């Protein structure tokens with residue numbers, strides 16, 4: 001089978017799933033649910049298989065990737081799997097010296113600060129990530145009609161790690177470069193857009209049914225700066241994968257003021273954090289995009305009744321959206337009780353089936 005046939009087959013296999021239908025704003029049998037960061041994090045079975053293997057090394061092992069991706073699907077009965085990887089995997093694959101420090105996040109040995117540093121950001125060749133093609137192939141075989149979501153980090157969020165050298169609260173160095181040397185900034189984001197697009201294409205050609213672009217830290221930007229200095233690069237990524245016809249999800253945190261622009265960048269589905277009610281998000285994004293979200297992940301630490309009440313509020317507010325994928329407003333928090341997630345999936349399914 002060639003890449004085009006694999007993409008076609010993946011599309012047909014999952015076209016009738018609640019998740020894909022919701023992304024396309026078609027009627028659904030129940031509201032589909034999945035959780036950002038459902039793979040890894042809170043599951044004991046994840047910790048067990050990861051024992052003795054580094055995070056980034058585990059991402060290059062198709063057997064581990066397949067097992068970890070499937071764990072939350074088996075346990076929670078979520079409507080979609082998310083491919084186990086990390087946003088820095090393509091950067092590591094082109095040879096950057098970086099690692100993921102437990103409890104910290106991605107750390108880059110030599111941050112990018114000058115034009116000469118751009119040379120280290122060479123284009124991604126599909127052969128750099130052959131393990132992704134292999135793991136996606138194994139996964140689609142196991143998942144059947146359950147969609148597999150591929151993902152990548154958006155140019156701005158990746159640039160923040162590369163320029164800061166690690167996680168950052170205020171993104172000072174990143175913004176200093178963005179405002180101080182707009183041409184270098186634009187060239188940096190453009191290179192990252194090409195790497196990101198190439199990485200998503202590998203996943204789509206291997207058989208994922210949808211893709212999510214994580215611009216986790218875009219909420220640090222004012223709308224005018226986002227529009228001028230970030231949106232063109234994210235739009236380039238969305239345009240590059242548009243011909244494949246798989247749903248494209250665009251997510252960030254604290255992005256209430258950016259939701260309209262994030263839709264305009266080329267997404268089919270806009271991810272919303274818990275700060276903006278979905279009915280208001282629907283107004284900001286317009287009638288041609290589905291929404292994904294947006295239960296506060298911290299709510300899962302409250303008693304069962306409170307979780308249900310808050311989930312009910314999300315579902316009610318989502319009635320204003322032309323399509324809704326239930327999710328948290330950000331990733332599963334590390335100490336979340338896995339049983340609370342399983343119960344939440346069941347609650348969303350049973351209450352929306354009856355509608």
Ligand SMILES: Cc1c2[nH]c(c1CCC(=O)O)Cc1[nH]c(c(CCC(=O)O)c1C)Cc1[nH]c(c(CCC(=O)O)c1C)Cc1[nH]c(c(C)c1CCC(=O)O)C2
Nearest residue numbers: 036037038039040041085086087102103104105214216331
């Ligand atoms: C910003 C970001 C990163 N990585 C990611 C983002 C965007 C999503 C978001 O906003 O939360 C995306 C990501 N990272 C991981 C996934 C797997 C799929 C999933 O379940 O969603 C996804 C989608 C695995 C991972 N990525 C990471 C882990 C934990 C590593 C471990 O288990 O040792 C996992 C399972 C590490 C990581 N990698 C990153 C951070 C901040 C961390 C956490 C560091 C820590 O607190 O330990 C960078």
